[in-house]
Amino acid sequence: MIEPRKSTNFIRQIVDEDLAAGKNGGRVVTRFPPEPNGYLHIGHAKSICLNFGIARDYGGRCHLRFDDTNPSKESVEYVDSIQEDVRWLGFDWGEHLYHAADYFERLYEWAEKLIRDGKAYVDEQSADGIRETRGTLTAGGSESPHRDRPAAENLDLFRRMRAGEFPDGSRVVRAKIDMSSPNINLRDPVMYRLRRESHHRTGDKWCLYPMYDWAHGQSDALEGITHSICTLEFEVHRPLYDWFLDQLGFAPDARPRQIEFARLNLTYTVMSKRLLSSLVQEKRVDGWDDPRMPTIAGLRRRGYTPESIREFAERIGVAKADSTVDVALLEDCIRDDLNPKCRRMTCVHRPLRVVIENYPEGKVEELETPYFPDDPGREGMGSRKVPFSRELFIERDDFAEVPPKKFTRLSPGKEVRLRKAYVLKCVGVVKDDRTGEVIALRGTVDMDAGFDAPKDGRKIGNAIHWVSAAQSLPVTLRLYDRLFTVPNPGAGGQDFRAVLNPASLEVVEGARAEPAVAGLAPGDRCQFERRGFYYVDPKDSAPGKPVLNRIVPLRDAWAKIAKGQ
RNA sequence: UGGGGUGUGGCCAAGCGGUAAGGCGGCGGACUCUGGAUCCGCUAAUCGGGGGUUCGAAUCCCUCCACCCCAGCCA
Numbered sequence: 001m002i003e004p005r006k007s008t009n010f011i012r013q014i015v016d017e018d019l020a021a022g023k024n025g026g027r028v029v030t031r032f033p034p035e036p037n038g039y040l041h042i043g044h045a046k047s048i049c050l051n052f053g054i055a056r057d058y059g060g061r062c063h064l065r066f067d068d069t070n071p072s073k074e075s076v077e078y079v080d081s082i083q084e085d086v087r088w089l090g091f092d093w094g095e096h097l098y099h100a101a102d103y104f105e106r107l108y109e110w111a112e113k114l115i116r117d118g119k120a121y122v123d124e125q126s127a128d129g130i131r132e133t134r135g136t137l138t139a140g141g142s143e144s145p146h147r148d149r150p151a152a153e154n155l156d157l158f159r160r161m162r163a164g165e166f167p168d169g170s171r172v173v174r175a176k177i178d179m180s181s182p183n184i185n186l187r188d189p190v191m192y193r194l195r196r197e198s199h200h201r202t203g204d205k206w207c208l209y210p211m212y213d214w215a216h217g218q219s220d221a222l223e224g225i226t227h228s229i230c231t232l233e234f235e236v237h238r239p240l241y242d243w244f245l246d247q248l249g250f251a252p253d254a255r256p257r258q259i260e261f262a263r264l265n266l267t268y269t270v271m272s273k274r275l276l277s278s279l280v281q282e283k284r285v286d287g288w289d290d291p292r293m294p295t296i297a298g299l300r301r302r303g304y305t306p307e308s309i310r311e312f313a314e315r316i317g318v319a320k321a322d323s324t325v326d327v328a329l330l331e332d333c334i335r336d337d338l339n340p341k342c343r344r345m346t347c348v349h350r351p352l353r354v355v356i357e358n359y360p361e362g363k364v365e366e367l368e369t370p371y372f373p374d375d376p377g378r379e380g381m382g383s384r385k386v387p388f389s390r391e392l393f394i395e396r397d398d399f400a401e402v403p404p405k406k407f408t409r410l411s412p413g414k415e416v417r418l419r420k421a422y423v424l425k426c427v428g429v430v431k432d433d434r435t436g437e438v439i440a441l442r443g444t445v446d447m448d449a450g451f452d453a454p455k456d457g458r459k460i461g462n463a464i465h466w467v468s469a470a471q472s473l474p475v476t477l478r479l480y481d482r483l484f485t486v487p488n489p490g491a492g493g494q495d496f497r498a499v500l501n502p503a504s505l506e507v508v509e510g511a512r513a514e515p516a517v518a519g520l521a522p523g524d525r526c527q528f529e530r531r532g533f534y535y536v537d538p539k540d541s542a543p544g545k546p547v548l549n550r551i552v553p554l555r556d557a558w559a560k561i562a563k564g565q
Numbered sequence: 566u567g568g569g570g571u572g573u574g575g576c577c578a579a580g581c582g583g584u585a586a587g588g589c590g591g592c593g594g595a596c597u598c599u600g601g602a603u604c605c606g607c608u609a610a611u612c613g614g615g616g617g618u619u620c621g622a623a624u625c626c627c628u629c630c631a632c633c634c635c636a637g638c639c640a
Binding site for chain 1: 566567568569570571572575576577578579581588589590597598599600601602632633634635636637638639640
C-alpha cells in the first residue's frame with residue numbers, strides 16, 4: 001500500500017498565490033475537458049489527477065466537461081468510456097458533468113454579437129484559399145476579400161448558414177483580428193464551420209459547429225472555472241481565448257486563469273490518440289483495452305490499480321519542461337502497491353516433471369501454507385492447503401544441466417529447497433532419445449529433515465516453486481512486455497509500426513497452478529511467487545479455466561546476473 | 566528566419582540570491598525457504614555555454630546555443 005504524499009508543483013503555487021491575493025472569492029474550480037474521440041490514456045490520468053487533486057486539496061470542485069465540438073470524430077462509446085475511466089481512477093465530478101454542446105446556443109448568440117460588433121465575418125473562400133492567405137511562420141497573411149462585408153450582411157449570411165442554406169465547406173465564420181499578427185492563431189481564426197453530421201448529443205439540430213478555440217474559453221468562463229489547466233501546445237492559443245473574452249465583456253479578474261504544463265511521455269510506448277487509435281484500427285492490438293495499451297482501460301485490463309496510477313501521477317510531478325518518463329517508474333508504482341496486498345500463490349509457467357523416487361506412490365500431503373509466508377505482521381492473512389506428492393512440476397528454468405556461474409538452483413547431483421516443503425536432490429535426468437531434450441528429472445527428498453533445515457547443518461541455497469502434478473490446475477498465462485522495442489517509438493519521423501515489439505504478448509498455455517488458484521475470481525490479483533503479479537482477466541476467464549494477465553514481473557536479480565554473463 | 570515555451574546527475578524533479586532535496590534507474594552489501602520484499606551504502610550535476618551584477622548566483626541582467634509548440638474548416 002502506498003502512503004499518500006504531499007505534492008507541490010508550480011501550478012499549486014499559482015493557486016496558492018491567487019488565494020492569498022483574494023482572487024475568485026477564495027473559490028478553486030478546475031475541470032478535466034476531454035474530447036470524446038478516443039479512450040483516455042495515462043497522460044490523461046496525469047491531467048485528471050492534477051485537476052481533481054487540486055480541487056480536492058483546496059476544497060473546490062472539478063468539472064468533467066466533454067469538449068465535443070467536432071461530431072465527425074466523436075461518439076458515445078468514447079463518452080461512456082471516459083466517464084468509466086475517470087470514476088475508476090477514483091474521482092467524482094458530482095453534479096458537474098458538462099458538454100460544450102450544451103453551450104452551442106449561447107455560443108451562437110455570442111457569435112452574432114461579434115458579427116454585429118464588426119468583430120467577425122463570414123468568409124466564403126475555400127479551405128485552400130484560407131490556408132494560402134494565412135501567411136507563413138515568418139510572413140504575415142493577407143486579408144480575405146470578404147473581410148469588410150457589412151455587419152448586416154454577415155449576420156444574414158450567418159443565420160442562413162445555421163438554417164442550412166449552404167453546403168458544407170462553402171463558408172466559415174472568422175474572427176476579425178489581425179492577419180499580420182506574428183501569432184498565427186490570431187490571423188482571423190475560424191470560429192464556425194459547416195458540417196452536416198449528426199452529433200452524439202444534439203443530434204441533427206445543428207449543421208454549424210464551433211471550433212474548439214471558439215468554444216473552450218467561454219465554456220470555462222460559463223462554468224466559473226478559476227484555473228484552466230491544459231497542456232503546453234495551447235499556450236499560443238491563450239491570447240486568442242483572451243481576445244474572445246475581451247470582446248464578450250468578461251472582466252479580466254472574472255475569468256479563468258489558464259496554466260499550461262508538459263504532457264506526459266512514457267518510454268517504450270506512444271501516447272497520442274491518433275497513434276493509439278491506429279493501433280486499434282489496424283488490429284495491431286486487441287482493442288483499446290488491450291493490456292499492452294497505455295490507455296486507462298488497457299492498464300485496468302492488465303491489472304493495474306487506480307492507487308498505483310495515482311501514485312505514479314504524484315511521483316512524476318508537474319512541470320513545463322518536455323520530458324519522457326521511464327516506464328520503470330510506473331512498474332515500480334504497481335509493484336509497490338501490490339506487494340503488500342497480493343496473496344502469494346504458485347504457478348509453474350513451463351513445467352518440468354520431477355519424480356521423487358523415495359516418496360511413496362499414492363501419498364498426498366496437504367501442506368497448510370500461509371498466503372503471506374515469512375511476512376512479519378501478515379501471519380493472520382490466511383492460508384490454504386497445498387498438496388505434495390511423488391510427482392511434481394518445477395519450472396524448467398530452475399533446472400540447469402550445466403549450471404552457469406552463480407546459478408544456485410537445481411542441477412544434477414545438487415540440492416534445492418522446494419518452497420515450504422522438502423529439500424529436493426536431483427539424482428537423474430531423463431532425456432528424449434531423439435532430441436536430447438530434458439523431459440523429466442529423477443529426484444529424492446530429504447525425508448529426515450522434513451520441512452526443516454537438514455540435520456547435518458548443510459546449507460541449502462535457494463528455494464524454487466513447484467506444484468503437485470496430479471492436483472495442478474492448467475491455466476493460461478499472458479505474459480506482457482513493452483509494446484515497442486525502442487524507448488521513443490516514432491522519434492525522428494520513423495514509422496512506429498516498424499518498431500512494434502513482436503514479443504509484446506506471449507501466451508503460455510501449458511502452465512500449471514496450485515489448486516487454490518481455482519478459487520480466484522475474475523478481477524482478482526495475486527502474486528505467483530518468484531514470477532510476478534497476475535490478474536484474472538475478467539473477459540476471457542471461464543469458470544475453472546482462468547486466464548491470467550501478468551501485470552508486472554517481480555524484480556529479478558538473476559535476470560541481471562544472467563544478462564551480465 | 567516570426568511568435569510562444571523549455572533547458573538542474575541515465576530518467577523525472579525540488580530549489581525562488583547564501584553556497585545543489587527526493588524518487589526511479591544503476592552498482593555494491595546485509596538478511597532471506599520468493600535470486601521477491603526489507604535494510605544499508607555507493608554512484609553520478611562545473612545547475613545548456615559565455616559574459617556581467619553581487620561579499621555571495623542554479624536563482625538577477627546580457628548574450629549565444631539546443632530542443633519543443635504554432636501556418637486543420639482537429640482538439
